[in-house]
Amino acid sequence: MTQQAMKSGNILAAIAALTVLLFGGWSGAVIGWLLGAAAGLMACQGKKIPSPKTGIRLGSNAGLALGIWILIASLIQGLVLFPATGQSSLGVIQGLLFGGVGLVVATFAGWLMGALQGLGSKRQQATRAFLAVILITFPLIDQIARTNWTATVIQILIFALLALGLNIVVGYAGLLDLGYAAFFAIGAYTTGFLSSPQINLEWNFWLVIWIAAAVAALAGVILGAPTLRLRGDYLAIVTLGFGEIVPVVFRNLTQIQIYEPISRIFASLLGRPELAICLVGCDRPFNLTGGEAGINPIGRPTLPLIGTFQSGQYLPWYYLILLLVVFSVLMIGRLRDSRLGRAWSAIREDELAASAMGINLVQTKLLAFAMGATFSGFAGAFYGAYISAIFPSVFDFSVSVIVLCMVILGGLGNMTGVLLGCTIIMAADRLYLPQLAQVLKSILNTLVLPNVANPALRDFLATSIDPIQMRLFLFGLTLVVMMIVRPEGLVPNAERQAELRSPDEESLAEVRSQ
Secondary structure, eight states: OOHHHHHHHHHHHHHHHHHHHHHOTTHHHHHHHHHHHHHHHHHHTTSOOOSHHHHHHHHHHHHHHHHHHHHHHHHHIIIIIHHHTTOOOOOHHHHHHHHHHHHHHHHHHHHHHHHHTTSGGGHHHHHHHHHHHHHHHHHHHHHHHTOOOHHHHHHHHHHHHHHHHHIIIIIISOOOOSOTHHHHHHHHHHHHHHEEGGGTEEOOHHHHHHHHHHHHHHHHHHHHHHHTTOOHHHHHHHHHHHHHHHHHHHHHTTSBOEEOHHHHHHHHHHTOGGGSOEEESSSSOBOSSOGGGOBOOOOOOEETTTEEOOSSOHHHHHHHHHHHHHHHHHHHHHHHHSHHHHHHHHHHHOHHHHHHTTOOHHHHHHHHHHHHHHHHHHHHHHHHHHHTOBOGGGGSHHHHHHHHHHHHHHOTTOHHHHHHHHHHHHHIIIIIHHHHHHHHHHHIIIIIGGGOOOHHHHHHHHHHOOGGGGHHHHHHHHHHHHHHHOTTOSSOOHHHHHHHSOHHHHHHHHHHHO
């Protein structure tokens, strides 16, 4: 096993053990199913697997090592962590049951993934099919195990759609966009306008989602047309301003009156305002966006056999957003390999050389902005229907920053890396940090605070030790470490990696891997 594979296996084992320690129960079986397959795949990466038998050996060993960590974490969680949080101990038998099932599942997942790696020319197709099975069966397994992670995974997939769109602009075309959340807001508000009682339009969601994507793409063209002649920091500042303007506009479109312009001019010249012809909001100003209260309710998708999608029924929402992400991956992959994708890469590498080769810089950049905004519009339409309400405060600057962090962490220009970066950041933010905060609070209330006599110190400990309050600090620290250790991202694009690493560093990395 290479050093890189061992490092990847240790990281997966640490994630699996942390998951079991925080969530307990049957979470070891679920995470074993997911990470066991990943461990089997990583154990076979970069190696020639002549037969399924060789792949089975490598994959099952990786899955078994992961399962042992799950078993140990399950015993620690039941025998040590439960009493530390004020709960009764699970006992050795129940801890062995939870951990043993996780070990078996992780070993089987690694075994199966390893076997698929030995299929020769059908290796990639078989791996994709297995990953598809994992994604399709995940919410069903989640229901059986009662881990209740499906709602969080839906949020992860929404941001995955955003990150894929931003990767077109930043990763493929090399344009720094700091106002990407504006297109997310435009897609969501378009859905709110067209499928809610706000302006007496309640169109079908399956039509509205395409209109929302088209409107977001049009907004990308409108933003890009006058500004894409700018470069670098100047373009970033313009997009930042656009991202700040759009939520403010939606927040303040609450008292609208529209007059016919010619009659308004004559009325102003004559000093007779009553002569102006009113078109909209004549009796009283029209509230278009609902202000800070937002638009509520928003229409939801409906299918013949399923009916209307409901809030607590996560299965149809999960499969819908999964379908949107898969569709986006396929479309973006075709764009990347097309003539337009090669033009984006040329502009990213050297604009002057690209222009000399006959590439229309402004038109090509406009298409990058439009394509990136289109997928953001899809995400906004789904988000608006999913929560059945939209508020301007949701689409602030932090959304653009977080999505940009996903792209950078995963690897600019690499869709696999972008999805991985999105999963890491969103899972940490929406799943692990809240659970860690709850566990730490229980430990403090059980073991620490009763033994602290100083009231001031007790209050300080009770309010300060909260990982949720440090989420932005943790994000920033992660980015700083990444820029120092691995600036090209976790799964880098080959060209990007060559740009950021010198030939000496690449040779040293190859020697270390051998």
